[in-house]
Amino acid sequence: DGGITQSPKYLFRKEGQNVTLSCEQNLNHDAMYWYRQDPGQGLRLIYYSQIVNDFQKGDIAEGYSVSREKKESFPLTVTSAQKNPTAFYLCASSITGDEQFFGPGTRLTVL
Amino acid sequence: LAKTTQPISMDSYEGQEVNITCSHNNIATNDYITWYQQFPSQGPRFIIQGYKTKVTNEVASLFIPADRKSSTLSLPRVSLSDTAVYYCLAYTSGTYKYIFGTGTRLKVLA
Numbered sequence: 001d002g003g004i005t006q007s008p009k010y011l012f013r014k015e016g017q018n019v020t021l022s023c024e025q026n027l028n029h030d031a032m033y034w035y036r037q038d039p040g041q042g043l044r045l046i047y048y049s050q051i052v053n054d055f056q057k058g059d060i061a062e063g064y065s066v067s068r069e070k071k072e073s074f075p076l077t078v079t080s081a082q083k084n085p086t087a088f089y090l091c092a093s094s095i096t097g098d099e100q101f102f103g104p105g106t107r108l109t110v111l
Numbered sequence: 112l113a114k115t116t117q118p119i120s121m122d123s124y125e126g127q128e129v130n131i132t133c134s135h136n137n138i139a140t141n142d143y144i145t146w147y148q149q150f151p152s153q154g155p156r157f158i159i160q161g162y163k164t165k166v167t168n169e170v171a172s173l174f175i176p177a178d179r180k181s182s183t184l185s186l187p188r189v190s191l192s193d194t195a196v197y198y199c200l201a202y203t204s205g206t207y208k209y210i211f212g213t214g215t216r217l218k219v220l221a
Contacts, residue, residue, distance in 0.1 A: 035211070042198065043155070043211040058208075090154050099145070100209060102154025 003027065006091050006103035013078070013085070013110050021076045021106045023091035032074035033092040033100065036060060043090060049074055078108065086110045115199045120216040129186045131215050133199030136180050142201040144175060144182045149196045149214070159184070160202070194219045 004025040013019045031050050035043040045058030049068040063082025068074055078085045088107050092100040116134040123129045143162050147155035159166060161173040172185040186193060196214040
């Protein structure tokens with residue numbers, strides 16, 4: 001089956017820790033994205049990547065980092081510099097000019 | 112990238128047609144209008160996309176007038192399972208960036 005997967009589904013982090021959220025797709029899409037969603041709010045773009053070994057900051061990149069070493073993978077690291085990381089994180093992929101396909105999301109909670 | 116404006120919430124009854132209007136005054140010539148549906152704790156799902164006039168698929172219709180300053184998503188005969196948040200966004204052809212607004216929370220009542 002083709003699709004996009006995220007892991008883990010739930011993640012708990014202590015303050016001051018870095019955590020990495022996984023995103024994998026087997027749709028052969030060039031572009032991948034990370035969004036953050038807070039309760040009752042829309043999606044905000046964190047980072048996006050148009051092609052392997054290249055990525056751009058979105059609207060709220062501070063406190064986050066990404067890598068794109070493989071076409072299939074676009075992991076997101078939430079660093080200790082992110083002051084309010086508790087949120088629902090969504091990964092997506094697409095080909096140019098076409099719809100985005102979203103993963104199931106990771107809910108991150110800071111304890 | 113064009114910003115979009117939509118109503119925060121709407122209520123409807125089962126079996127009715129629902130129309131959600133989105134304003135996009137500064138849409139660019141090569142922007143497409145795209146609608147997504149999101150259920151709680153899930154990723155958004157693509158519904159429909161259009162450039163002008165009318166587009167119809169198996170779940171919805173999209174109406175975009177000639178001036179392209181607004182668009183309307185039409186959901187025929189909604190059911191309880193259509194209760195969700197609906198997002199209108201402008202997508203610029205040739206780029207990879209999508210801008211999501213706060214969406215319209217549709218509640219379908221029995």
